[in-house]
Amino acid sequence: MEQAGERQDHPAGDGGADAVDRRHRNIPPGRRQILEVVGQKVIHGFLQNRHQTLMPLSVNLARLTGADGTALARFAAVVARSSGPTVVHDPIRAWLAAAGADAGILATFEATLRTPPPLDRALADLMGPETGLIGFILCLIAARETGPPGWAFADYVALHRGLPTTAVRAAERRYRV
Numbered sequence: 312m313e314q315a316g317e318r319q320d321h322p323a324g325d326g327g328a329d330a331v332d333r334r335h336r337n338i339p340p341g342r343r344q345i346l347e348v349v350g351q352k353v354i355h356g357f358l359q360n361r362h363q364t365l366m367p368l369s370v371n372l373a374r375l376t377g378a379d380g381t382a383l384a385r386f387a388a389v390v391a392r393s394s395g396p397t398v399v400h401d402p403i404r405a406w407l408a409a410a411g412a413d414a415g416i417l418a419t420f421e422a423t424l425r426t427p428p429p430l431d432r433a434l435a436d437l438m439g440p441e442t443g444l445i446g447f448i449l450c451l452i453a454a455r456e457t458g459p460p461g462w463a464f465a466d467y468v469a470l471h472r473g474l475p476t477t478a479v480r481a482a483e484r485r486y487r488v
């Protein structure tokens with residue numbers, strides 16, 4: 312009878328051996344499974360929120376070093392003068408102040424408005440990726456007043472500085488009204 316019971320529990324062939332093997336298989340440690348699940352959640356969260364993580368919601372000009380702040384103020388003057396003598400000075404000045412520009416950056420902006428440097432020199436001075444992106448944002452703010460020529464100038468600056476497409480799209484969503 313014992314042999315008959317065993318035959319019923321384990322049918323002849325490969326299927327019976329697999330059933331026994333599944334019951335006695337090694338189960339991977341729970342720590343690895345937990346790390347995999349947490350890793351998937353972190354990646355999913357990053358992809359869902361990538362625009363805020365790749366480009367912050369607000370720009371803080373107080374974090375810039377002296378050279379970067381001066382270069383940005385000079386470029387802001389070039390952007391302000393790109394469409395005429397007084398068309399977009401006030402919006403750019405207001406944005407600089409709201410973004411945390413200190414008195415030195417604002418004074419450099421005002422002084423450079425009188426005699427702006429050539430565009431190629433002003434763009435070359437925007438060395439870091441952060442200053443290039445802020446320069447692009449300045450172009451977007453100026454383009455609100457100037458229209459299609461301003462948007463074309465902003466596109467030129469983004470291409471010239473080699474800004475990533477994701478950063479350009481995120482900046483346009485926030486600053487292109």
